[in-house]
Amino acid sequence: MSQSQRVRAQVPLLFRCSAYVALAFFTVFTVFPLAWLCYTSFKPEQDIVANMIAWPSTWTFDNFSQAWQIGAFPHLFVNSILYSVVTTVVVIILSVAAGFAFAKIPSRFTRFWFSFVLVGLLITISSSVVPIFVAETYLGITNTRIGIIIPYIAFNISFAIYLAWSFVRSIDNEIIDAARIDGAGYIQIYWSVVLPMARPIVTTIGIFTFQACWVEYVLVYMMSSDDTIRTVQVGLSMLHGQLSYNFGLLFAAVMIATLPMMVLYAFFRRQLQAGFSMGSVKG
């Protein structure tokens, strides 16, 4: 970290107050809904009916066990994990390859193809779900797992290539030249030099892609008419109608669906921050 944080300046009273107020207010604003979500999911139903805001009089796991059954979560989790993991692995392999080619193999095509890829940063699943649905209907792959995984790969690849490119670019050319002099081709270098060296960015790309797949909702909802290929998010959205009267259960379901993100956050917050701060398009 730079020393700039340690440079102390006089802080005017008004500035200090507004800083405290802004941070305090925003922290409460952020935490309160989450805390409420959390403790309500452990609250018995009669408690919720009696008082929506109050702390639970007794803590219970009933909401969780019921929500787990009503939501039919086990196979939804299998699907979510399958789509997220397959997408993540493929995105890593393809994006580091392309990022390496763009960064280190001289070619007059790079400029064009790289800008072509960057256009994808501005396109999200939700804005092109209609064209994709039409194309998949035409190909007859709606309501199939492959019809979900392929768009997932495509929508995550632009940003992943950008991340991989900016990392591989900083690898010392002498390392690659040395391998070339030893007679290695670029593909060999990719597999045995670049991919192992790129581990930090591979982690970032991986975590970031996994997160994006896990929370994705629109595409699966549109493409799946069959319950067996749906994901946690779609299952969760369908509980909305069923459980809106009993939000102890509803919130337990939300907690179940969110738990993987909490675990991911606890272990990989730095990588997620790095990914997000390098620019991703969100609301």
Added chain:
Amino acid sequence: MLSTANGASGRRLTDSVHSNATLARSSRADRMSYALLSAPALVVYAVVIIIPIVYSLALSFTDWGGSGMPHFIGFANYISMFRDPIFWHSLRDNGLVIAISLIGQIPLGFFLAYILYRQLIFGRAFFEAIIFFPSLLSPVAVALLFGVVFAPSGLIAQVIGMILHSNLFELDSFNSESTAIIPYLIVILWMYTGLYMIIFLASLQKTNGEMLEAAVLDGANEWDLLHRVVLPGQIPVFMTSAIYAIAGSLKSFEVLWIMTNGGPSYYSNVLGLYMIQNTFTYYKYGFGSAIAVVLILLSTGLILLLARGTQYLSARFE
């Protein structure tokens, strides 16, 4: 545009020397490897993203309803869209979503980042972790949570009821045409301010400490540091953030879809929802495609305008 968030770490001189040296011995095998390495990613990307968009452009001039042959109907879809009051209301709501991003999330995100970066408050890691967390949540989870928060007898109604000592209080302020979008604006402020805070924090880490030190020696206080020393350096990050905000705001509708489904009536509709409803509820694929085209044109147009504006401004002030 993208390198701004990444810091302007320009290509090193060695890079160009290197490419000249290897270009000379660039062989057929190398070109082959280049193609093999880059093609898989490019093919998936082009097939899934670019081709459907082009196809959708074509479809937007037809009356296709999901089956049979599409008939060419010229600009009829676009004309009926521009005559539809729901389109204009959705556009207005989208405008408000963009506005709250530009005047709410981004400045607030910067200010919070500045406070944490300068360690004006103890416990930086804690605040960083808490405020960033909501942007990782799934839109479905957020929509379900805030659906209950803003429900007529939901959390906010209960809190107000408690204050007013009436447990029959019902929250109906968000049922009118002009106010129905407000809960969503609050939700995106809650969800994404932390994201901009993280973007600014990453960029603030690269601020030159000596500049701050020199300013302090000259008698600058914290406020002077913020708006004279730090802020000017962050203008490119503001611009990139604004681009992300515009692109993201025009396209995302997932939270709103589950939270209100555009209702009551169409009062909280945005263009993305309008597109989904026409396509998947009314099976007007041609019309839905036309909305998709308008969405893409709008966001590209706004982003180009913003990029141009930035160029113009920086040319004037340098």
